[in-house]
Amino acid sequence: MVNQFTEQFKESLKSEESAWLRGLRTDAFSVFSMSGFPTVQNEDWKYTNVAKVSSENWTVSGKNISNDAELAGAFEMLLKSFDYKRNGFTALNLAFANVICIRIAKETNLEKPVEVSFAGDEETATFPHVLVIAEAGSKATFLETYTGSGKNFTNAVVQIIVEDNANLTHYRVQKESAEAFHIGTTDVMLGRGSLYNATNINLGGALSRHDVNVKFTAEGGECFVDGLYMLNGSQHADTHSIIDHAVPNCVSHQTYKGVLNDKSRGVFNGKVFVRENASGTDARQSNKNLLLSNEARVDTKPQLEIFNDDVKCAHGATVGQLEEEELFYLLTRGLNKELARNLLTYGFAEEIINKIEIDSIKKELDQAVLNRLTKLETEIL
Amino acid sequence: MNANVQIRRAIVDDARAVADILSKAFAEFASDYTPEAMAVVTPPPDEIVGRFEEGPIWVAVKDEEIVATVSVVPEPEWLYIRSMAVLPNAQGLGIGHGLLEAVERYGIENNFERLFLYTTHFSLDAIRLYEKHGFQRGRDTSAEEWFGTPGLSMDKKIGGDNGKMLLEVKDLHAGIDGKEILKGLNLQVRKGEVHAIMGPNGSGKSTLSKVLAGHPSYEVISGEVLYEDRNLLELEPDERAREGLFMAFQYPVEVPGVSNSQFLRLAYNEKMKHHGLEELDPLEFNDYLKEKAKIVDMSPEFFKRSVNEGFSGGEKKRNEILQMAVLEPKLAILDETDSGLDIDALRIVAEGVNKLRNADSAIVLVTHYQRLLNFIVPDVVHVMANGKIVKEGGKELALELEEKGYDWVKGAASSR
Numbered sequence: 105m106v107n108q109f110t111e112q113f114k115e116s117l118k119s120e121e122s123a124w125l126r127g128l129r130t131d132a133f134s135v136f137s138m139s140g141f142p143t144v145q146n147e148d149w150k151y152t153n154v155a156k157v158s159s160e161n162w163t164v165s166g167k168n169i170s171n172d173a174e175l176a177g178a179f180e181m182l183l184k185s186f187d188y189k190r191n192g193f194t195a196l197n198l199a200f201a202n203v204i205c206i207r208i209a210k211e212t213n214l215e216k217p218v219e220v221s222f223a224g225d226e227e228t229a230t231f232p233h234v235l236v237i238a239e240a241g242s243k244a245t246f247l248e249t250y251t252g253s254g255k256n257f258t259n260a261v262v263q264i265i266v267e268d269n270a271n272l273t274h275y276r277v278q279k280e281s282a283e284a285f286h287i288g289t290t291d292v293m294l295g296r297g298s299l300y301n302a303t304n305i306n307l308g309g310a311l312s313r314h315d316v317n318v319k320f321t322a323e324g325g326e327c328f329v330d331g332l333y334m335l336n337g338s339q340h341a342d343t344h345s346i347i348d349h350a351v352p353n354c355v356s357h358q359t360y361k362g363v364l365n366d367k368s369r370g371v372f373n374g375k376v377f378v379r380e381n382a383s384g385t386d387a388r389q390s391n392k393n394l395l396l397s398n399e400a401r402v403d404t405k406p407q408l409e410i411f412n413d414d415v416k417c418a419h420g421a422t423v424g425q426l427e428e429e430e431l432f433y434l435l436t437r438g439l440n441k442e443l444a445r446n447l448l449t450y451g452f453a454e455e456i457i458n459k460i461e462i463d464s465i466k467k468e469l470d471q472a473v474l475n476r477l478t479k480l481e482t483e484i485l
Numbered sequence: 486m487n488a489n490v491q492i493r494r495a496i497v498d499d500a501r502a503v504a505d506i507l508s509k510a511f512a513e514f515a516s517d518y519t520p521e522a523m524a525v526v527t528p529p530p531d532e533i534v535g536r537f538e539e540g541p542i543w544v545a546v547k548d549e550e551i552v553a554t555v556s557v558v559p560e561p562e563w564l565y566i567r568s569m570a571v572l573p574n575a576q577g578l579g580i581g582h583g584l585l586e587a588v589e590r591y592g593i594e595n596n597f598e599r600l601f602l603y604t605t606h607f608s609l610d611a612i613r614l615y616e617k618h619g620f621q622r623g624r625d626t627s628a629e630e631w632f633g634t635p636g637l638s639m640d641k642k643i644g645g646d647n648g649k650m651l652l653e654v655k656d657l658h659a660g661i662d663g664k665e666i667l668k669g670l671n672l673q674v675r676k677g678e679v680h681a682i683m684g685p686n687g688s689g690k691s692t693l694s695k696v697l698a699g700h701p702s703y704e705v706i707s708g709e710v711l712y713e714d715r716n717l718l719e720l721e722p723d724e725r726a727r728e729g730l731f732m733a734f735q736y737p738v739e740v741p742g743v744s745n746s747q748f749l750r751l752a753y754n755e756k757m758k759h760h761g762l763e764e765l766d767p768l769e770f771n772d773y774l775k776e777k778a779k780i781v782d783m784s785p786e787f788f789k790r791s792v793n794e795g796f797s798g799g800e801k802k803r804n805e806i807l808q809m810a811v812l813e814p815k816l817a818i819l820d821e822t823d824s825g826l827d828i829d830a831l832r833i834v835a836e837g838v839n840k841l842r843n844a845d846s847a848i849v850l851v852t853h854y855q856r857l858l859n860f861i862v863p864d865v866v867h868v869m870a871n872g873k874i875v876k877e878g879g880k881e882l883a884l885e886l887e888e889k890g891y892d893w894v895k896g897a898a899s900s901r
Contacts, residue, residue, distance in 0.1 A: 433738035438726035451742030
């Protein structure tokens with residue numbers, strides 16, 4: 105089936121020198137051509153209508169040149185293992201993927217964060233595909249930021265392996281323009297005794313979606329998968345997460361918070377699987393949402409699927425407004441109502457932002473949060 | 486003061502006697518002062534003569550002999566008191582008080598708003614005298630600052646309106662969810678006073694606190710509350726706060742994600758702005774906060790932590806008193822501040838409150854138990870039962886209540 109990307113794909117494939125990758129891209133593109141973008145009939149996309157993405161005309165930006173030598177070995181295996189067939193976005197990403205490889209060498213401790221940032225231009229479609237391998241015993245911070253301008257379409261994939269006893273901190277900051285479409289997929293595999301600590305911040309985009317999938321592949325792993333979506337206007341943000349306790353004795357923590365103003369809409373769907381043999385699992389998940397207007401809306405669905413008795417699991421979701429008693433407390437200290445509301449909202453969001461240990465990023469996000477809270481901005485900084 | 490004692494302004498001819506008193510009175514501290522500091526507090530007569538140029542000196546005369554002295558130096562921000570001494574054999578006669586009264590009168594007549602002095606931590610009798618006279622401890626001064634001897638500053642606001650009516654509750658009826666809890670309550674609080682409102686559970690104590698602070702769930706049915714001659718009930722809770730009303734919560738609320746210092750600076754600056762005063766930037770405020778935190782013995786690590794989050798019960802209550810210290814309210818209502826505190830925490834909180842007592846403001850302690858009043862001595866005790874004040878008295882009333890139990894006043898309530 106011919107679509108708006110067909111000609112552009114043919115053109116871009118010419119510059120692909122790697123034979124196996126050419127094959128992979130071709131397969132991926134044919135999957136996309138068959139399936140197209142997901143529709144709301146698909147249970148996973150029930151609340152997120154991407155019809156507007158397909159109705160635009162996008163110019164694919166960036167070249168998909170990849171380096172065979174760099175891609176050999178572990179990176180090749182990782183890229184080949186990517187399940188691009190899950191939906192039209194993952195298939196389209198692989199077809200056009202601009203592949204970036206990051207290796208954190210065995211037993212190294214990187215002081216400075218490894219940074220990648222993407223900024224799509226007006227009317228363009230960008231397809232970053234980042235492969236991160238944190239080798240055994242390494243320790244590093246990986247920072248991923250998205251700051252596009254105008255109406256652009258970013259469809260990004262990040263595949264991460266945290267090998268045995270490695271420790272990876274991952275910040276994903278999505279600050280796309282207010283008109284942008286942003287689709288992101290993060291796949292993470294965790295080795296024995298590894299630690300993966302992720303903070304996913306979603307502030308931008310007219311429509312954004314982030315799928316994060318974390319799988320424990322050996323015992324003793326631990327992960328934090330936390331996030332914040334702060335929306336206003338008619339923004340729509342959807343987070344789908346899957347934490348897969350496929351092996352025994354792993355620990356997962358997940359705290360997602362949403363702040364929704366105006367007519368914005370949030371979706372949180374969090375699945376935690378505890379497989380039959382995964383005894384000693386400790387899994388916690390919470391999703392808290394603060395609605396600042398009567399027209400804002402959130403659909404939250406935390407799900408636990410447990411096939412083992414020897415586990416500790418807790419999950420919960422709340423959707424609510426600011427607490428009367430908290431407001432009263434601030435009023436009795438002389439803060440006016442607007443300031444009190446904004447301060448509580450700021451605090452609600454800060455719980456996630458405070459996790460960020462890179463000062464410059466934290467300050468920038470503080471500022472971004474404050475920008476959305478009129479009046480408070482000038483008072484608190 | 487003893488009838489044989491007379492206080493008068495000194496004349497130049499008294500210089501020798503004044504120098505003599507200073508050297509005798511400070512002799513007992515010779516080992517605590519550095520030689521340089523000792524030289525400063527015991528100047529020779531010719532130096533005393535020079536001081537007449539700088540400001541007035543007073544002496545106390547007993548049996549025709551000069552036995553005590555004090556001098557002051559007018560400075561732009563205050564009247565600075567120095568070289569105060571009473572000969573050992575003339576102590577205990579109220580001469581110190583007499584001298585301070587003379588100084589205060591002079592200060593008021595010359596439009597000073599504050600008296601200021603330096604002393605040392607080992608001058609226990611002197612500090613006690615100053616505190617009894619209404620002085621408050623200021624900041625600690627380092628050895629480098631003052632001739633190798635560390636000390637502290639103390640000051641007192643003067644010329645204020647001590648004794649002026651601050652809060653007047655008249656026949657107040659109020660309740661929650663359609664249920665009347667306060668049934669005709671009357672209360673008068675004047676500046677400079679500490680009141681205790683005691684009563685059994687369910688007597689309406691907490692309702693009174695919440696109505697005064699303006700909690701939206703409580704409704705006033707009838708009656709009047711005047712605060713500095715204004716109708717308090719017309720003001721929103723935040724306006725009340727900016728006008729100097731403060732309530733320490735029985736259960737302080739946690740505010741995750743907002744640091745104590747951010748929160749306190751916002752609150753402080755809102756008040757300053759309201760009164761047209763200068764706001765403080767984060768650095769300036771941090772210094773201010775550090776000083777205030779000493780009052781409740783709180784370490785600066787609490788400034789960065791989220792408001793009350795993960796604080797123990799005692800830390801939360803200390804944090805309430807810290808907020809009170811920062812906001813310097815005219816009327817502070819402490820709602821069951823003693824509940825859930827062990828004796829050490831109670832002592833720290835109570836000492837903090839005592840340091841905040843002053844002539845321009847009033848404190849209302851709402852409490853079930855008498856033990857808080859062992860530490861904070863009230864001027865007036867009110868006993869509540871069934872939504873009204875049923876008994877009033879001095880601090881002895883609290884003890885009597887402790888002895889006889891609340892059934893005693895419940896009887897009083899029902900017999901009315």
